[in-house]
Every structure is written in C-alpha cells, then in structure tokens.
Amino acid sequence: MNKISKILCIVVTCLAVGYFSGIVTQSAITTWYPTLVKPSFNPPNWIFAPVWSMLYIMMGIAAGLVWDRMDFEPEIVKKALIAFAIQLALNALWSYLFFGLHNPLLAGIEIIVLWLFIYExxxxxxxxxxxxxxxxxxxxxxxxxxxxxxxNIWWLNR
Known part of the structure; x- marks a missing residue:
C-alpha cells in the first residue's frame, strides 16, 4: 500500500469513529445537553462538527505518515500506532460517557486519560x-x- 492509500485509510477510519461518536451525541444534543448549566465560554453547538472533522482528518494524515515508515522503523512505528489506536478508542468512549450515559464526572475522569494518550x-x-x-x-x-x-459543566451541574 502506498503512502496516500495509508493516509486515506486512516483518515476514513478516524472520520468513521467521529461519525459513530456523533450518533451517540445526536439525541443528547437536543434533549439532555440543553438542560445543563454551561460556562460562559461554552462554544455554540454548530462549531463542534467542523472542528472535530478537521481534527479527525489531521489525525488520519499524521497516523498515515507514521504508518508509511513501518518498513524503516517497525518497532517505534508499532508503538506509536498502538498509542494512536488507544487514544482514538478513548476519544469515542468519551462521547459515550458524556452524551450517552449523561455522566460528566466519569467523562471528566476519562478525558484526563485521553489527554495523556494524545500527548503520548x-x-x-x-x-x-x-x-x-x-x-x-x-x-x-x-x-x-x-x-x-x-x-466546568460537571461542577455547574453537580
């Protein structure tokens, strides 16, 4: 598989994760989420889809470029792609915890772990x-x- 195919493969995977996460959030955005007290810096709902779409595309490009180095640095590439897969799974899990289970506390704990894996x-x-x-x-x-x-949402709604 060439570099472009690898990039496209992972971009599509990331966008699919985003799509399925969006399905979990969809009903909560119109029912549960509007009932929450939110901080003054809470962005408007319309901003999330384009921002996440761009981030998923950037993640996919990044991972595809790393995957393309597999033949030259297999051990470090495997380690990096495992971290990538874990953070992507945690990314999807956050949507389920926050919007699916309506649990900002559990989502808040999970997002710390997510952030650490993104950093890694x-x-x-x-x-x-x-x-x-x-x-x-x-x-x-x-x-x-x-x-x-x-x-902040957890704190304002506890």
Whole structure:
C-alpha cells in the first residue's frame, strides 16, 4: 500500500469513529445537553462538527505518515500506532460517557486519560515524522479546552 492509500485509510477510519461518536451525541444534543448549566465560554453547538472533522482528518494524515515508515522503523512505528489506536478508542468512549450515559464526572475522569494518550501519541509521532507531531498539536489543544469545559459543566451541574 502506498503512502496516500495509508493516509486515506486512516483518515476514513478516524472520520468513521467521529461519525459513530456523533450518533451517540445526536439525541443528547437536543434533549439532555440543553438542560445543563454551561460556562460562559461554552462554544455554540454548530462549531463542534467542523472542528472535530478537521481534527479527525489531521489525525488520519499524521497516523498515515507514521504508518508509511513501518518498513524503516517497525518497532517505534508499532508503538506509536498502538498509542494512536488507544487514544482514538478513548476519544469515542468519551462521547459515550458524556452524551450517552449523561455522566460528566466519569467523562471528566476519562478525558484526563485521553489527554495523556494524545500527548503520548504526539511524542511518539514526533520521533518518527515531525509533521505528524505538529498535526497532533491542534487536537491536543482542543482536548485541553474540552477537558476544562467538561469539568466546568460537571461542577455547574453537580
């Protein structure tokens, strides 16, 4: 498989994870979420879909570039892609915990673990391909913001 195919494969996978996470959030966005007290810095709902779509595309490009180095650095690439897969699973789990179970406390605890795996993936990707590391920085920043938002929502609604 060539580099472009690897990138496209992972981009599609990331977007699929985002799509299925969106299914979990869809009903809660119109029913449960509007009933919550939110902090003043809570973004409007329409911003989340385009931001997450761009982040999933950037994640996929980053992982595809790393995957393309498998023949040259198999051990470090495997380690990096395992961290990537774990953070992607944790990403999907957060949506289920927050929106599916309506549990900001559990989601708040989980997002800390998610952030740590995103950071680990960033570190591992940076060792293999600098661009891949850079592509993870907006994701790390957004999840940092989401973590603050998550904990504020929990605090305001406890």
């Amino acid at each position: 993936t960033y570190v591992q990707f940076s060792k293999i391909n600098k661009l891949s590391g850079y592509l993870f920085l907006p994701y790390l920043a957004w999840v940092s913001f989401a973590m603050v938002l998550n904990w």
